[in-house]
Amino acid sequence: MWAHLKDSLGNLAPCSIDELAALTRTRLKRMQYRPDVLDGFIAETGLIPASP
Template identity: 80%
Template sequence: MKPEWRAWLAVRFRTYTPDLNPAEGVRAHLKNSLGNLTPCSIDSLVVLVRTRLKRMQYRPDLLDGFIAETGLIATPP
């Protein structure tokens, strides 16, 4: 890999901060909700993930909390 690409990649990936990404909160919440389940197949895992994500979709307070966790806004809308 050329040196200029290494420098570009280093700058690009150094600026990524998971703490400022609300999707990280969604993933963590999803992972915790699936923690004690043992799906029998990939298809059953897909159904469980979709169900959990659909439940989150109908909880705006939870989603607002993921955004507020980032600290990018003072209060949820």
Template identity: 60%
Template structure:
């Protein structure tokens, strides 16, 4: 699956894909397709849970994000919902 991230559509990446044509099949995603990428649902949910927090620095923000992602890990039904 190939989205429009600049690194994915670079000339170097197109050349690499061309060289792998015997075994690699690439499907391009539309420019904006959150329903085709379950990770977008995870990040969206994470952002919502962080809205009411004020942090004092990058280390505190990183710790908060890790804590929230860890909590999601133990809620497989939510993660399955992002895929569905």
């Protein structure tokens, strides 16, 4: 997940730490609405999610 986030921020040039933090929050929020991407991250770990 962090590699995916870093890739999406890699070509940006924020002018301040606050701007970088805002961009990071925005990108993480976008990931929240991409269950296919999140499922892929979990699948790559090889772990089996426990049933509730």
